Structure formats: C-alpha cells, structure tokens
Amino acid sequence: MRDDRTLTHLCLVSRALGAEAIYLQETEKDIPRTVQDVNSSWGGDFEVLVNPSWRSVISQAKSEGRKVVHLTMYGMPLQDKVEELRGAEKLLIVVGGPKVPGKVYHESDYNISVTSQPHSEIAALAIVLHEVQKGEELKRDFGKSTLRIVPAEKGKHVVRD
Amino acid sequence: MRDDRTLTHLCLVSRALGAEAIYLQETEKDIPRTVQDVNSSWGGDFEVLVNPSWRSVISQAKSEGRKVVHLTMYGMPLQDKVEELRGAEKLLIVVGGPKVPGKVYHESDYNISVTSQPHSEIAALAIVLHEVQKGEELKRDFGKSTLRIVPAEKGKHVVRD
Numbered sequence: 001m002r003d004d005r006t007l008t009h010l011c012l013v014s015r016a017l018g019a020e021a022i023y024l025q026e027t028e029k030d031i032p033r034t035v036q037d038v039n040s041s042w043g044g045d046f047e048v049l050v051n052p053s054w055r056s057v058i059s060q061a062k063s064e065g066r067k068v069v070h071l072t073m074y075g076m077p078l079q080d081k082v083e084e085l086r087g088a089e090k091l092l093i094v095v096g097g098p099k100v101p102g103k104v105y106h107e108s109d110y111n112i113s114v115t116s117q118p119h120s121e122i123a124a125l126a127i128v129l130h131e132v133q134k135g136e137e138l139k140r141d142f143g144k145s146t147l148r149i150v151p152a153e154k155g156k157h158v159v160r161d
Numbered sequence: 162m163r164d165d166r167t168l169t170h171l172c173l174v175s176r177a178l179g180a181e182a183i184y185l186q187e188t189e190k191d192i193p194r195t196v197q198d199v200n201s202s203w204g205g206d207f208e209v210l211v212n213p214s215w216r217s218v219i220s221q222a223k224s225e226g227r228k229v230v231h232l233t234m235y236g237m238p239l240q241d242k243v244e245e246l247r248g249a250e251k252l253l254i255v256v257g258g259p260k261v262p263g264k265v266y267h268e269s270d271y272n273i274s275v276t277s278q279p280h281s282e283i284a285a286l287a288i289v290l291h292e293v294q295k296g297e298e299l300k301r302d303f304g305k306s307t308l309r310i311v312p313a314e315k316g317k318h319v320v321r322d
Contacts, residue, residue, distance in 0.1 A: 005164055009281035016280035042278055074310055074317040079299050105315050117203055117309035119177035119305055120170035126284035127291050135292075138240050138276055149235055149277035154266050156235040 004028045009122045010095060011035050015046035018137035019093075023049045023057050040117040043142030054094075058107050061092035067109045070094040071124045075111030082131050085110065095121045095127060165189045170283045171256060172196050176207035179298035180254075180291040184218050204303030215255075219268050222253035227271045232285045236272030243292050246271065254289060256282045264266040290297045 007024060008031055014022045015035065024031065032048040039046055058068055067088040085091065085116040094104060105111055114124040129137060168185060169192055175183045176196065185192065193209040200207055219229055229247040234240060246252065257265060266272055275285040311318040 002166075006166060006170075009167075009283060012278075012280040012317040016276045016278040017284070038279060050298060063312040072317075074313055074319075076312045076314060077299065079296060083292070092213055101317070105317075111315060112309070113312055115177045115301070116312060117173075117177040117303065120283050120287070122170060122281050122283040123174040123178070124289035126281070126287045130288050130291070131296075135240060138238065140276070142278065149274070151237045151274060151277060152235055152272070153237060154272060155263070156233075156266075158235075 016098050021047035023052050041147045043145030066090040066092045068092045069110045070108035073113050075113040182208035184213050204306030227251040227253045229253045230271045231269035234274050236274040239275050246293050267315045
C-alpha cells in the first residue's frame with residue numbers, strides 16, 4: 001500500500017537524522033541496496049531490516065528498555081510530550097498510516113501527533129527525530145565516506161575522498 | 162520527474178505547518194482538488210497554484226519583500242542561518258531536487274541544508290518550517306472545519322461538526 005518512494009524517504013530521513021536502523025514491514029527489493037549505497041558513499045552504518053513482524057519488533061524494543069512511540073494524527077501533541085520522550089533512554093518510533101492495526105495504538109507507550117492535520121509520515125518522523133534530539137542530530141558526523149559536502153552559500157561543493 | 166505522492170506530501174506538509182500557499186511547477190491534475198478537499202474537511206484556506214514560471218515566482222516574492230530560501234543538501238547548515246531566517250518578514254521556500262537550474266542557487270537569498278546528507282525534500286521542508294516558526298506552527302488553529310481531531314492517548318477521536 002505504501003509506495004517505494006515513500007519508503008525510501010522514510011529510510012533516508014531516519015538515517016540522516018540519526019536513527020540506528022529501520023524495520024520495514026513491507027519493502028521493495030531495491031530499498032536495502034539503495035540505502036547500503038548511500039552508506040557507502042556518505043558514511044555511517046544505518047541498517048534496514050525487512051519483513052519483521054511488528055509484534056516482535058515492539059516486544060523486543062520493550063525488552064531492551066525502549067519506549068515505543070507511534071506517530072498518528074490522532075495522538076497527543078508532540079509539544080505536550082516531547083520532554084517525556086527526551087527523558088527516555090532509547091526509542092522505537094512506529095510510522096504506520098491508515099492501515100495500522102488498532103493494537104499498535106494500545107501496545108505503544110505513546111501515540112504522538114505532529115499537528116492533528118493530515119500531512120506526511122515523512123514530515124512527522126523528521127520533526128519527531130529533530131525535537132527528541134533537540135536539533136543536535138543536524139550536527140552529526142557520519143565518519144568515513146567517499147563523498148562529503150562542504151556547505152556553500154551558492155552552488156555545489158563536493159569532496160571525493 | 163517528481164511523483165504524484167511526493168507532491169501531495171509537499172502540499173499537505175506546507176499546509177499543516179502554516180504556509181499560505183504552494184506553487185507547483187509540475188503537477189498531477191488531482192492534486193489541487195485533493196488539497197481543496199483537505200481544506201474543506203480540516204479547515205483553512207491554503208492555496209495550490211500550478212504551473213507558474215519559477216523565475217516569475219521568485220521575482221514576485223522578492224518584490225513583496227520576501228527572502229527566497231532554496232533547500233539543498235549543498236547549502237549552508239540550517240542551524241547556522243535559522244536566526245537570520247526568523248528575522249525575515251516573509252519567506253518563499255524553494256524545494257527543487259536534482260534538476261534545479263543553477264540559476265536558482267544564485268537568485269535565492271539563502272541556500273540552506275538540513276544536514277549535508279541525502280534524504281527527503283519533504284523532511285527538509287518540514288524541519289525548516291518548524292524551525293523558522295520556532296514550533297509555534299504546531300499549535301495553529303485551522304478555524305472552521307467539518308472534521309476535527311481531539312487528541313487521545315489511545316485510539317481515534319474525531320468530531321464531525
């Protein structure tokens with residue numbers, strides 16, 4: 001139901017904004033390869049794990065002491081809960097969509113909305129990752145890479161190592 | 162080149178996070194209608210304007226006193242420029258992609274990156290709208306609407322007016 005492009009965006013946003021890994025319940029075969037290619041070029045060791053059962057991902061996360069945060073426009077406003085989320089040692093963020101089983105709402109520790117308006121799971125995920133990390137994720141160093149951007153006021157400045 | 166789904170996300174994120182309007186250089190015929198339906202159900206008067214010339218949009222924005230902010234992974238880090246952006250009266254945010262003409266980099270007042278990593282124009286737009294408005298956009302009231310969500314710890318609570 002969710003298209004290839006949206007899944008790719010969810011993977012790359014998670015990686016760029018400091019997540020360790022993503023679990024994809026559905027996937028296209030090219031996505032893990034695409035993300036691996038991004039790691040090779042741009043650094044880091046972000047992982048894509050495919051076709052797990054959502055139940056086992058949630059229960060394993062809880063057993064590791066993670067708080068489970070489900071993003072939904074029906075949930076509690078991010079700004080009311082962000083301090084609590086920042087206090088959690090580790091998080092599992094669940095991004096679903098209209099077809100999420102009702103049990104996900106109940107098994108999650110938090111149901112969180114980024115506005116109560118319909119928009120984009122990609123945007124909601126980005127803002128939650130950004131807020132939970134207080135913007136520090138924007139300064140993350142991805143370590144050894146073959147490509148590296150030198151930020152520029154105008155134009156494109158890429159260094160190849 | 163940009164798919165329907167991505168354009169829809171860009172429209173809905175802009176609307177949900179407080180923009181007044183979006184200009185789409187390319188569009189699918191259903192998108193303005195989809196966004197109009199969202200306005201009818203969820204409130205507000207966000208506008209979708211289709212097929213303008215990017216040159217005229219930028220020059221008109223400048224003549225209105227807007228600062229033009231082009232989002233690109235090659236640009237200056239958001240965190241280094243956000244105070245300046247917050248000081249601007251009004252902004253035009255340009256979201257392009259790989260095929261953006263080089264002139265856009267030069268005609269923009271700012272080229273801004275949300276990390277120098279490849280990810281998603283939807284996520285970059287969301288974080289920039291969020292930072293420029295200091296998170297105040299999350300509290301926005303969309304006025305009269307036929308559907309309204311009452312945020313809930315668990316489940317879905319929608320009010321129909």
